[in-house]
Amino acid sequence: MINFLRGTLASIEKESIVLDVSGFGVEIYPTRALLASAALGEEMKCLAYMQISDAGLSMFGFASQEEKDFFLDLLQVKTVGGKLAIALMRYLDLGSIIDAIRNGNVSMLSVPGLGAKRAERICFELKAKIEKKFVGLSAVGISAVASFDSSVTDALSGLGFSHGECARAIAMAKAQAEDDVKWTEESLLKASLGILQRR
DSSP states (O other): OOOOOEEEEEOOSSOOOOOOOOOTEEEEEEHHHHHHHHTTTTTEEEEEEEEEEEEEEEEEESHHHHHHHHHHEEEEEEEOHHHHHHHHHHHHHHHHHHHHHHTHHHHHHHHHHOHHHHHHHHHHHHHHHHHHHOOOOOHHHHHHHHHHHHHHHHHHTTTTTOOHHHHHHHHHHHSSTTTTTOOHHHHHHHHHHHHHHHH
């Protein structure tokens, strides 16, 4: 099974991106966070999950292990398939989805393609699970980390790295870290710079 992919971003489509991996164009359906870190013509790495169904083969991409874990949880919900799960994660960031499930906010989860009944089922089936698996993860927490991202990007840009390189290094640092890591601006800068210096 494919765990991650690394290659050059060849194109950004309406619902997917195409990654040039050693000459092969791999279509990937990305989350909101992964799409935000993507820059045309530049190298990127993403965590991946490949799904084979009657409709064919689909590849889904994630910016962090938390995103991938949550995607797999969504697939356990009855009537929720890979395309529908990734549509939700492309429309909303992970913290907002977690908050909506915790609070039973069905209207927030009722994004295009995902109606109220499915949203209710997601809340019902995943609320207990996310309380155990995603302790401390929320939209507020993600906003704080996002502010770190911006500051770290500014610092790395000042050292001569492009914004695309910075975004990918930050995403890779988070993907490679332990699940329980508590990021600070300093630790994220150090980890991201280390990745850039190894290239």
